[in-house]
Amino acid sequence: MSQYFHSVRVETEKCDGRMKCLRACPTQAIRIRNGKAVILEEKCIDCGECVTACPNGAIVAPTDPFGELDRFKHTVALPSPALYAQFGRSILPDRILAGLKKLGFDDAFELANVCGDTSLAIEQFLEEYNGPRPLIFNACPAVVRLIQVKYPQLVDNIIPITLPKRLAAKEIKEQKSEELGLEPDEIGTFYITPCPVKMIAIKQPASDEECHLDGTISISDIYGPLLSALEGVDQGSYRKSLESICVLGIGWAVAGGMHRTLRLNNVLDVSGISEIIKTFDDIERGKLQNIDLVVPYSCPQGCVGGSLTVENRYISYNKILRLLETLEQENIEACRDKREIRERYRQKYFHMQHKYESRPLQALDNDLGQAIKKRKKKQKIYESLPKIDCGICGAPTCLAFAEDVVKGDAQPSDCIFNVPRRIQEMWKEISGYMDEFAEIGGGKARTSSKAKRGKK
Amino acid sequence: MPYGHDFKHSFGITGGDFNKAGNVSVELKEILRELGVDPAIIRRAAIASYEAEMNVVMYARKGELVLRLNPELIRISLKDEGPGIENIELAMQEGYSTATDEMREMGFGAGMGLPNIKKNADRFELKSRVGQGTSYNIVIHLNRGEKT
Numbered sequence: 172m173s174q175y176f177h178s179v180r181v182e183t184e185k186c187d188g189r190m191k192c193l194r195a196c197p198t199q200a201i202r203i204r205n206g207k208a209v210i211l212e213e214k215c216i217d218c219g220e221c222v223t224a225c226p227n228g229a230i231v232a233p234t235d236p237f238g239e240l241d242r243f244k245h246t247v248a249l250p251s252p253a254l255y256a257q258f259g260r261s262i263l264p265d266r267i268l269a270g271l272k273k274l275g276f277d278d279a280f281e282l283a284n285v286c287g288d289t290s291l292a293i294e295q296f297l298e299e300y301n302g303p304r305p306l307i308f309n310a311c312p313a314v315v316r317l318i319q320v321k322y323p324q325l326v327d328n329i330i331p332i333t334l335p336k337r338l339a340a341k342e343i344k345e346q347k348s349e350e351l352g353l354e355p356d357e358i359g360t361f362y363i364t365p366c367p368v369k370m371i372a373i374k375q376p377a378s379d380e381e382c383h384l385d386g387t388i389s390i391s392d393i394y395g396p397l398l399s400a401l402e403g404v405d406q407g408s409y410r411k412s413l414e415s416i417c418v419l420g421i422g423w424a425v426a427g428g429m430h431r432t433l434r435l436n437n438v439l440d441v442s443g444i445s446e447i448i449k450t451f452d453d454i455e456r457g458k459l460q461n462i463d464l465v466v467p468y469s470c471p472q473g474c475v476g477g478s479l480t481v482e483n484r485y486i487s488y489n490k491i492l493r494l495l496e497t498l499e500q501e502n503i504e505a506c507r508d509k510r511e512i513r514e515r516y517r518q519k520y521f522h523m524q525h526k527y528e529s530r531p532l533q534a535l536d537n538d539l540g541q542a543i544k545k546r547k548k549k550q551k552i553y554e555s556l557p558k559i560d561c562g563i564c565g566a567p568t569c570l571a572f573a574e575d576v577v578k579g580d581a582q583p584s585d586c587i588f589n590v591p592r593r594i595q596e597m598w599k600e601i602s603g604y605m606d607e608f609a610e611i612g613g614g615k616a617r618t619s620s621k622a623k624r625g626k627k
Numbered sequence: 628m629p630y631g632h633d634f635k636h637s638f639g640i641t642g643g644d645f646n647k648a649g650n651v652s653v654e655l656k657e658i659l660r661e662l663g664v665d666p667a668i669i670r671r672a673a674i675a676s677y678e679a680e681m682n683v684v685m686y687a688r689k690g691e692l693v694l695r696l697n698p699e700l701i702r703i704s705l706k707d708e709g710p711g712i713e714n715i716e717l718a719m720q721e722g723y724s725t726a727t728d729e730m731r732e733m734g735f736g737a738g739m740g741l742p743n744i745k746k747n748a749d750r751f752e753l754k755s756r757v758g759q760g761t762s763y764n765i766v767i768h769l770n771r772g773e774k775t
Binding site for chain 1: 633634636652653656658660661662663670677678696698743
């Protein structure tokens with residue numbers, strides 16, 4: 172039916188039209204129509220800002236319910252490294268993985284290991300790269316979508332390395348089907364996600380890459396049950412637990428993490444969508460060409476700031492940093508062998524098979540002459556508006572409203588400031604008739620006012 | 628050859644206002660997108676207009692940038708009230724800059740401004756009078772391959 176699948180959706184019955192989402196949306200993809208929020212699919216990048224902003228919980232990101240596990244003969248959980256940051260410092264990843272198994276998954280896969288592999292692949296890619304700079308890291312799907320929609324010229328700067336969860340899901344399906352004698356589609360791979368956008372990255376990938384993930388479960392949904400499940404799981408030896416953590420992979424959960432663990436020295440870490448927009452504007456102006464890689468996370472502080480997480484994002488950010496510090500101090504390198512990764516890299520194991528394509532926003536009209544006309548009309552409408560961006564018309568700004576009017580999606584009278592003006596005009600018209608009426612007197616007035624209306 | 632221009636939008640630029648520096652190129656980019664201009668051409672126009680804008684912010688008292696567009700081309704004209712350029716040939720060389728240390732501190736003044744405009748334009752004409760100001764025309768053709 173529609174061209175784009177989106178992870179965020181408005182539950183209309185819960186929506187009071189309070190406009191928080193209208194103001195929070197970084198791409199102006201929300202309108203209030205008849206008192207309810209509506210998402211414009213063309214503009215939405217699934218960042219989840221509206222999910223966080225809505226006071227009624229009316230904007231939801233439908234992740235998979237736990238019951239989905241029953242559809243498969245064998246299930247595997249792939250937790251985002253951000254999951255580890257949700258628990259106190261004494262609860263380490265190996266215990267959390269054990270907790271996931273206790274919850275009903277047949278296996279829990281340490282995704283951070285594959286993140287670590289991918290970090291090394293990216294390092295290798297940067298070493299060999301000679302194209303236009305800066306490159307842009309692709310781990311955050313909201314960022315990739317932002318580029319596709321608003322910065323179509325920058326799609327070629329996106330790093331063409333496959334995301335860890337995809338590599339992992341593929342590997343799991345291959346290994347498990349051989350090991351257990353099952354068909355690949357009898358094995359369910361579930362990503363434990365900190366944000367809604369990772370879900371659409373599965374349902375509608377930003378490129379034509381094949382995806383072997385079967386579903387997503389939000390951290391906030393699994394947190395409660397997992398916390399109870401953890402009570403029965405022993406922590407085991409602290410040193411051993413630490414030794415099971417891949418320092419390169421765990422850093423993916425926070426802004427600056429990959430940069431720090433790889434010890435890259437010409438990388439820019441940016442988090443928060445408005446900051447990313449400023450940075451991309453700079454890149455489009457030709458700045459930052461001396462930077463090798465920009466690592467943008469749409470959520471502040473990185474994935475730990477995702478809208479489907481539980482813990483305060485600064486606390487969880489700190490937790491990851493402390494963990495990195497500890498691992499660095501203890502000289503723990505649990506990541507896979509560098510040479511092996513290099514070899515895989517040479518075999519193009521990490522390279523994406525399909526490029527990212529842009530999906531730029533539509534022009535006001537396909538015909539340039541018409542587009543110019545509409546643009547002039549838009550400017551004229553905009554000049555007549557109060558420019559206070561009150562939002563009562565249902566658009567986030569007066570400028571967006573002017574565009575909606577030109578496109579035929581809104582009426583000038585939807586602007587509340589046009590109402591008194593309209594009344595004034597009507598009043599003038601009426602008083603004109605009344606004057607005429609007084610001058611000419613009863614009988615003739617009717618015809619003359621008709622004639623006047625006809626002239627208009 | 629004189630052209631009739633179908634679309635016109637002008638932007639005022641204040642010298643020394645680093646707070647708003649860059650806004651013109653962002654707005655210009657958005658206008659071109661709305662008009663359906665090819666993204667690759669938008670990018671060239673954005674880079675050229677940004678450099679033009681920054682030249683005013685850094686060196687002049689004030690300036691005006693005018694965007695014109697017709698079905699064949701984009702014309703960006705800039706006129707400023709500023710010190711003017713003493714040696715145009717030198718200013719057009721990559722790496723030549725008269726930026727102050729403060730400007731360099733902020734990451735500007737790499738001597739790439741005018742050369743960068745030239746690189747992104749199909750046609751670039753510059754006139755300057757010392758003590759009065761600088762004006763230039765940047766032309767970018769909408770149909771690629773037509774570079775003159």
